[in-house]
Amino acid sequence: MFHKLDFNAGWVAVGALLFFLVGATLTTILPQMSEASWTTPLEGSRAYSEQELRGKAIYQREGCWYCHTQQIRTLEADTKRYGWRGVDAPISLPGEYVRDAPHVLGTRRAGPDLARVGGKYDKSWHKTHFNNPRDLVPGSVMPPFPWIVTDNGGQDLKNLIAYIQTLGRTRDWRPDDDYEE
Amino acid sequence: MRWFILSSIVFFVITATVGLLLSLKFVWPEFMGTAKWLTFGRLRPLHVNGILFGWLLAADMGLLFYLVPRLCGNKLWSEKLGLMTVGLFDLVILGAVYTTLSGQTQGLEYAELPLVLDVGVTLAWVFFGVNIFGTILTRKHKKIYVSLWYTMGAVIWTAAVYITGNFLVMFATGVNQANLNWFYVHNAVGLIFTPLGLAIAYYFIPLAVREPLYSHKLSMIGFWSISFIYVWTGAHHMIHGPISQWLQTVAILFSVMLIIPVWTVIVNFFGTVHGRWDRVRQDPILKFLMAGTTFYLLTCLQGPMHSLRTVNAIVSKTDWVVGHAHMAVFGAFSFFAIAGCLYVVPLLSGRKLHSVKLADNTFWLMMVGGLIYFVSLWIGGFMQGLQWNDPSIPFIDTVRFMRPFWIARAFSGVLILAGTILFFYNLIRTFGGTAGGETTTAVGTPVPATA
Missing domain, CATH: 1.20.5 (Single alpha-helices involved in coiled-coils or other helix-helix interfaces)
Structure with missing residues (x-):
């Protein structure tokens, strides 16, 4: 044939x-x-605010997602490594991502995963870190982003931090609610 | 078609340079770091899109414009349409240089280019497809050689995969979008660059070694099995991720089955060269083809292995995968395209290759550079993966650990770029023709015989 x-x-x-x-x-x-969970937002989640969306646009523009994943995989090491102050990070669920377009799951970890980073560090930490990561983390290979700190009179920085602080918050996983501003 | 090859080698040099700059950033993160336009997150999509589309896809299209008419025994259906394809495609690539550097991106892997450029690529591909099918439908040789099957398959699959990955994907969100994105990324390699690369290798290996193809039947099994199996595997990029287990398992099963088409191709290529390795030693074109075949085999053994859950837990998201991806696109498919260019450009310009010695040096620079690249990232990536699985090791320690491997990688980038520049120079001199002399390629027939 x-x-x-x-x-x-x-x-x-x-x-x-x-x-x-x-x-x-x-x-x-x-x-x-x-798979209903692919298109139904997780219960208790809210839509991004305008400011957070502008922050996410900067995350997209600068290609943060090339080096940072946003997914706690079904591996114990992931839940431990990205936990905080003795609490394990909850495993990521499809419903957490429904409001993300473009998605930011990422594929490479040149830097650490960010799925649960919201509330781990405060504003001033992020400001110093974006300006030059090595001031806070010697040995880091993250590029410096001085323009994020200075552009638009600091508004870009505020927007980006607002977005970053939302990451993982849908899951409300800190028992003592000890999130940084 | 010469314009396609010419533009592709220009972009090859440019984007390989960008690749080297990127690798240096891992060693000196502040290197060119405070210039917005040259930050990592903008150069990376330029490197990736530039290599995939600017160099490899353009070179493949140029080579197919050469070999399809020869396999059909007629002329290219429309030379004018071919020129329009090149013009449009190069405009898109130039536009892409601007958009990636200015940070305009759709934010999806391999699909960074904005909508208007996507439309340009699609149009160029339709032009290309019409030309190819026009040529095949008016062919004089009735029997269709295997390269033509792969070409036809690639034209159709590319259209479907590209439209899904660049247009339809924009209507989805979250995990659903990620699934479509990985469907596209994975099939871009497997159903665009693999069939195009194999079409080229199936044509040039028998010709360059001056032997008939080892087995026609095997090539058939390979073609039909890859067209069925490959498309199922996209989800293996999200193993252990927030995606249904059944989809992961399906992706793993089909990833392992991919060994079937790969094996048929490998046996066929090595079988064709069997007993004729003396010719490989003398001919840089054959060296590229057979090294490409070997890298293809290695890549395609790695792929199924990574997809296994236990292995994936170690190598996923590490530099191992970067080494793997470079072996596929550089080590295998770029090697095939380079061999094709070295073979075709002298015939197009009616002269001998400017320097066979230079081509040989190109091969060794790229071969050694490539090996250092792949191996350093495999070792570094694998060890880093093991460290990640021990939560007591701080993340930053696993980054510091990578430094020597990243230095080795940057060094390999220097070798690869040097090879690229030699390759470029050699072809330009052949096109420009100061070497003189008629072509003496001893090809009796432009159609490979099958056994």
């Missing part, structure tokens, strides 16, 4: 497309219909 394909370009093209479509449909279209 396949021998005929040697001579018929049309069948090669149609066959290649059909074979492709089987897997494409079952792995991209089926899951968004079968």
Whole structure:
């Protein structure tokens, strides 16, 4: 049967497309219909404020997501490493991400994961850190971002910090509510 | 088609330079760090998009404009349309240089370019597809050689994958969007650059070694199995992540099955060269082709291994994966494209290659540079992954640990860039033609025989 394909370009093209479509449909279209958690925001979560969205746009513009993931995986090491003051970080759920477009799950950890970073550090820490990360963390390879601190009279910095402080807060995972401003 | 190759090698040099700059930033984070336009987060998409589209896709298209008509026994369907394709495509790439550096991005891996440039790429691809299918449908040789199957497959799959990854993906959010994004990224490599690279290798390996293809049947099995299996595996980028277990398991199963198409290709290529390795020693083109084949095998053995849950828990999100990705795009598919350019440019310009010795040096610079690159990141990445799995080690210690590996990587970048510049110089001199002399390539027939 396949021998005929040697001579018929049309069948090669149609066959290649059909074979492709089987897997494409079952792995991209089926899951968004079968997995409700992919499209339903987690209960108790709220939409981003305008300021937080502007901050997220800076996160996107500067490519923060190339080096920072936002996902606590189903690995014990992840929950321990990204925990804080003796409390383990909760594992990420699909519902946490529904309001993110573009998504910021990331793929590479040149720097640490940020899914639970909201409230770990205060404003002044972030300001110094963005200006030059090595002032606070010797050995860091994060680029300096002095323009984030100075642009728009400091408004960019405020927006970005507002966004960062939301990360993980939907889960309200600190028993003592000891989040930094 | 010469314009495609010419523009692709220009972008190869530029984006390889950007790659070296990026690697230096890991060693000196402040290096060019206070200039907005040259910060890591903006140079990285320039490097990635520039290499994938500016160099590799353009070079592949140029080479296919050469080999498809030869396999069909006729001329390119429309030379004018071909020129329009190059013009449009290069405009898009130039636009992309501006948008990435100014921080305009859709914020999705491989899909950073803004909508208007996406439309440009899509149009250019439609032009390309029409031209290719036009040529194939009016062919004189009735039997379709395997390179043409891969080319047709690539034209169709690329259209579907690119539209999903750049347009449809914008309608989704969160995990759903991530799933589409990884579907695109993964298939960009597997269903765009793999079939294009294999089309080129299937054409040039038999010709360069002057032997018939080892097995027609194997090439058939390889083609149909990859067209069925590859597309299922996108979710293996999110193993252990916030995504359904069944989808992870499906991705792992199909990732492992990918060994089937890879194996058929490898056996076929090595089988064709079997007993003729003396010719590989003498010919830099064959060296590129066979080193590319070997890297292809290694990449495709790594891939299924990474997808296994236990291995993934160590290597995922580390520099190991960066080493793996560079072996695929640089070590395998760029090597194929380089070999194709070295073969075709002399024929296009009616002269001998400016210097075979220079091509040989290019090979060794890239080979040694590539190996240092891959191996240093594998070792460093694997060890860093192990350290991450021990929460008592502070994160910053695992970063400091990487420094020697990043220094080695930057050094390898110097070698690779040097090779790229030699390659560029060699081809420009061949195009420009001060070397003189008629081409003496001893190819009896432009169509590889099959056994």
